[in-house]
Amino acid sequence: MARNRQPAPTPLNEVALIGRLTQQRTIVVEALIQANGFVSAQALHGQLAADSSPVGLSTVYRTLTALADAGRADLVRDASGERLFRYRPGPDHRHYLICTECGLSRPVDSGPVEDWADNIAQASGFANVRHTVELAGVCPDCGRRHAAAEPL
Amino acid sequence: MARNRQPAPTPLNEVALIGRLTQQRTIVVEALIQANGFVSAQALHGQLAADSSPVGLSTVYRTLTALADAGRADLVRDASGERLFRYRPGPDHRHYLICTECGLSRPVDSGPVEDWADNIAQASGFANVRHTVELAGVCPDCGRRHAAAEPL
DNA sequence: GTTTTTGCAAAGCTTTTGCAATCCG
DNA sequence: CGGATTGCAAAAGCTTTGCAAAAAC
Numbered sequence: 557m558a559r560n561r562q563p564a565p566t567p568l569n570e571v572a573l574i575g576r577l578t579q580q581r582t583i584v585v586e587a588l589i590q591a592n593g594f595v596s597a598q599a600l601h602g603q604l605a606a607d608s609s610p611v612g613l614s615t616v617y618r619t620l621t622a623l624a625d626a627g628r629a630d631l632v633r634d635a636s637g638e639r640l641f642r643y644r645p646g647p648d649h650r651h652y653l654i655c656t657e658c659g660l661s662r663p664v665d666s667g668p669v670e671d672w673a674d675n676i677a678q679a680s681g682f683a684n685v686r687h688t689v690e691l692a693g694v695c696p697d698c699g700r701r702h703a704a705a706e707p708l
Numbered sequence: 709m710a711r712n713r714q715p716a717p718t719p720l721n722e723v724a725l726i727g728r729l730t731q732q733r734t735i736v737v738e739a740l741i742q743a744n745g746f747v748s749a750q751a752l753h754g755q756l757a758a759d760s761s762p763v764g765l766s767t768v769y770r771t772l773t774a775l776a777d778a779g780r781a782d783l784v785r786d787a788s789g790e791r792l793f794r795y796r797p798g799p800d801h802r803h804y805l806i807c808t809e810c811g812l813s814r815p816v817d818s819g820p821v822e823d824w825a826d827n828i829a830q831a832s833g834f835a836n837v838r839h840t841v842e843l844a845g846v847c848p849d850c851g852r853r854h855a856a857a858e859p860l
Numbered sequence: 861g862t863t864t865t866t867g868c869a870a871a872g873c874t875t876t877t878g879c880a881a882t883c884c885g
Numbered sequence: 886c887g888g889a890t891t892g893c894a895a896a897a898g899c900t901t902t903g904c905a906a907a908a909a910c
Contacts, residue, residue, distance in 0.1 A: 576864060576909055598899075612867040617900065637789050637874085638899065653832055662832070668824045669841075676816050676843060680805055685845030689821075691828060693837030728884055728889060750874070764892040769875065789899085790874065 574622040580611045584619040585643075593661045594632060594640035594654060632690055653691040657698035664691065726774040732763045736771040737795075745813045746784060746792035746806065784842055805843040809850035816843060 571581045587600055587609075595603075601616045620641045623629040630642045630650070642661065644650070651666040669689050677685035723733045739752055739761075747755075753768045772793045775781040782794045782802065794813070796802070803818040821841050829837035 578865065578909070580866070596899090614868080614901075615866060618865085621900095633785055633789065636898085637785065637791075639789075653828060653834060653837070655834065664828050664832070669821055672820045672824075673843060676805060677845060680814070680816070680845075681848040681851075682805060682807065682843075682845035683848075683851040685805070685843055687844075688840065688842040690840040691825060691834075691837055692839075693829060693832070693834035696833040696835075699835045730884070730890065732891070748874090766876080766893080767891060770890085773875095788873090 570623065570626075570628055573626045573628065574619070580615050581619050583609050583611055584616055585623065588620065588623070588629065588641060589643045591643070593659060594630075594634075594642045594652070595659075596634075596638045596640050598638070600641075632688075635692070651689045651691070653693065655695035655698055656692050657694055660695050660697075722775065722778075722780055725778045725780065726771070732767050733771050735761050735763055736768055737775065740772065740775070740781065740793060741795045743795070745811060746782075746786075746794045746804075748786075748790045748792050750790070752793075784840075803841045803843070805845065807847035807850055808844050809846055812847050812849075 568577065568582065570585045571577050574581065583604060584600065587604055587607075588595065591600065597613070597616045597620050600620070601611065601613045604611050604616070620629060623643075624631045624641060628644055630644050630652075632640050632642075632652075632654075634640055634654075635656070642652070649666075649670075650663050651669065652661040653664050654661045666689065669687070673685065673687040720729065720734065722737045723729050726733065735756060736752065739756055739759075740747065743752065749765070749768045749772050752772070753763065753765045756763050756768070772781060775795075776783045776793060780796055782796050782804075784792050784794075784804075784806075786792055787808075794804075801818075801822075802815050803821065804813040805816050806813045818841065821839070825837065825839040
């Protein structure tokens, strides 16, 4: 069996997927990878500006959208309608449980949902069925912080 | 002779839930009920204008939001980020399979997903876990219509 | 040198809000 | 009447787009 290379944060490969290798794209992809969770284009842009690696907001959007189109990023929408992007190292399709307080995300075992969705698709006769599953809650840390900070 | 409409959920009750009984609210709720599927506030507003029952766009938004807050409407987001509202006759929480071509929606048995989500919530230690599940595909009718058009 | 990409600002969208006039109860 | 509600228009977000300048190949 072939030995899989460990996907070290190598934005260069990812950038190559979406067009010319530019400094801005590299910076954006790097930041997305290091964000290690869901981030909005706005947040990423703000962070880059703060890190003295300013990249135009449009470029951030264009790069993230291209990445998502290339299948290298997951895209969800938060409660307010903002798009959140997350770097996806592998080709597999995952679902996440996201903390609404701190943004922490952890992958969950979505096997049962995949099966369920497949069944529905079969039974319904619908073709090309895609599914969106989002779980959001308050993570234990934030929960504790809240309990302590907000006595009701 | 044209009598009253068929036994439909009476908007009056729903309107009462969210405040004063006004003509505008009644119109909006009625339209939502008769839409019998997911509609955007914009679409509803446009339709009302076309039906010579003009209601301010803000009022449509306010009414739909209030309905959703009162738990009488389901709220999903389409691919472009637009909010779609659907009247929910009962108090139970449902999930739908929506046709991306014609907008047809049908409820699906979400029991397994509910269980799965509950388990995840338990196991993760997250509090107040909410879930969003959206299934979208091409319904049989639309599929037939496009049978030869989509090579895969 | 040619083509892509960038960045700014302006436009586009849906949704929200401020506020005087209006309506419900 | 008094307070809730409406509607308009303006504002607020996020995201996209047009276009000249800059960068990549």
